[in-house]
Amino acid sequence: MQIEVMEHFGIKKYFRDADFFETDTAKRLFRQLKKIIPEGQLIALTGVVGIGKTTYLEKIQKQLAAEKNVIVAKSLSVEKSKTNLTTLITALFYDVSGDNGYRVPKLGEKRERDLQELIKKSKKPVVLFCDEAHDLHHRTLTGLKRLMEVIHEGGGKLSIVLAGHPKLKNDLKSPTMEEVGYRTVTMSLDASQGILRDYIYWLLDKCTNDNVKPKDVIEDQAVDYLTEHLSTPLQVEQHLTLALEEAYKVGIKPINVDLLEETLSSRIDEIEPTLIRHGYNERVIAEQFRYRPSEIRKLFSGGLEPNRAKEMTAEMREAGLPI
Structure with missing residues (x-):
């Protein structure tokens, strides 16, 4: 401006630059998070683009850190689409140890054993926050679930908060992610x-x-x-x-x-911007449903053959897309 x-x-x-606008929904979710984070849980916090997830996460992290009942860890990597299990484990080593120069073991077995021991010695539950988690590969999500189990087996508690678009919630519901999705506590900010x-x-x-x-x-x-x-x-x-x-x-x-x-834009409620707010751009839709990009563009513009448009719309709606 x-x-x-x-x-x-x-x-x-x-x-x-305005302060955080805390709704009743946000307050209720924070009370729930404070209760379940010390237990060692996998949590998915979802909301459409622009609802305030990142600001909300920052507030939660600051409050938890100030209360000092849990150790707060987060990845600062800006390339979320390239973030993998190694990146997130490295963040855990840095934040749990309090040493950004910590020498993280390169060998997987030793790395997990050292992290297991480090969290046990901290004598506090640890929570790892992952923003833009809808971009994480399904193998990374599965690896995080296994990492929580490893920490639990060593006598520690690790919770992981995955924050992302509603696409994250739909991905966790898919049959291929059943192992992770079934063990995930899902919360939504969209009621705001x-x-x-x-x-x-x-x-x-x-x-x-x-x-x-x-x-x-x-x-x-x-x-x-x-x-x-x-x-x-x-x-x-x-x-x-x-x-x-x-x-x-x-x-x-x-x-x-x-x-x-x-x-006010006349396109604000059309299919394309609505899907993008939920985490589904042209590339994501093409990869998930194996549609040709040209078909997707025609669907968005209203130029797709009616029967094909009806078929694609039904498939996407069945998968949980807001269409």
Whole structure:
């Protein structure tokens, strides 16, 4: 957002810099996580793109670390699609030992034995957080499940929190992942989508000057319009920013419904963006269902032969895709 736009509407900081908006769902999930993490569990925390998973994970990690009842570990690797079991085990060695220079054994058998002993000596449960876990290979997920068993056999407790798009939940339900999925506690943040009205007013309260009221920035009817057409906090931030910039250009204040109708994308609820928010882009769909990319593009654009489109839609819906 441009500085002159912020000054015009009395906005003192960017929306992305607002504090964490904690919903009742988020509070309930955190209470559950605090109870089951010390037990040594495999946990899947899922939510659509923009619901706030990463911010939520950061808050959980900070609170757990501050309470010091468990040791918090996480991988800092930015190439999540290339993250494997070795990468995650290395993160465990660094964070459990507290030494980023720890010499991690290269041989698998010694590596697992040393980690088993290290966690046992720590005398605390350990939790490993894996963000973007929908990108992890199924062999890595299976390896993590086995690693938890190894730690348990050595007298330690290791929990693993896998955070990712709803695709992660669907993957864990598939027959090929039965061994892991059956032992996974699954939680969803998507119930938070019903709080967008409260989120909008909270966001404006946090990011505007003390003398600015929400109605000075956006009309109540326009807030209603946003909550009817959007589904995540990230969408609110993006489209509210676009509306503010356009309102500044044309001299409208506060934002009204007519302006939102001009700026809100007409494609926001189409098949392609909906699937992407759930973790299914063209590549993922092609790999999972063995469709030709050209067929997928035609399906998205509405140009696919009707019978074939019906067949593909039925297959994807059966697999849990929101289509």
